[in-house]
Amino acid sequence: MGSLSHNFYGKLEIPVENVKQFYIYAGSNAMQDALDMARRIKMMTKNTPVSVVACDCKWAEKKEILADTDIPLLMCECGGQSFLGDLAEKILAS
Numbered sequence: 001m002g003s004l005s006h007n008f009y010g011k012l013e014i015p016v017e018n019v020k021q022f023y024i025y026a027g028s029n030a031m032q033d034a035l036d037m038a039r040r041i042k043m044m045t046k047n048t049p050v051s052v053v054a055c056d057c058k059w060a061e062k063k064e065i066l067a068d069t070d071i072p073l074l075m076c077e078c079g080g081q082s083f084l085g086d087l088a089e090k091i092l093a094s
């Protein structure tokens, strides 16, 4: 899922107005980077909802990092693949 983070990172350089909702996956690898990125996107976009999707590995730590933000933390299974797959389908279907 590292490549997903990189994609999001790249997209930070382009206008974000067309994005309706950001989902950032925070695995146990690079979770700090992912959560920092969530904060940055939140600050940049203001009106666009930002959610962090994370498995329950180090859940308490992830919650702690986001404790002073209003970014929701959504739980998914380890790896997040099928959750994000479902999510993509929902976004495409809506």
Ligand SMILES: [Zn+2]
Residues within 6 Å of the ligand: 028, 055, 056, 057, 077, 078, 079
């Ligand atoms: Zn996990």
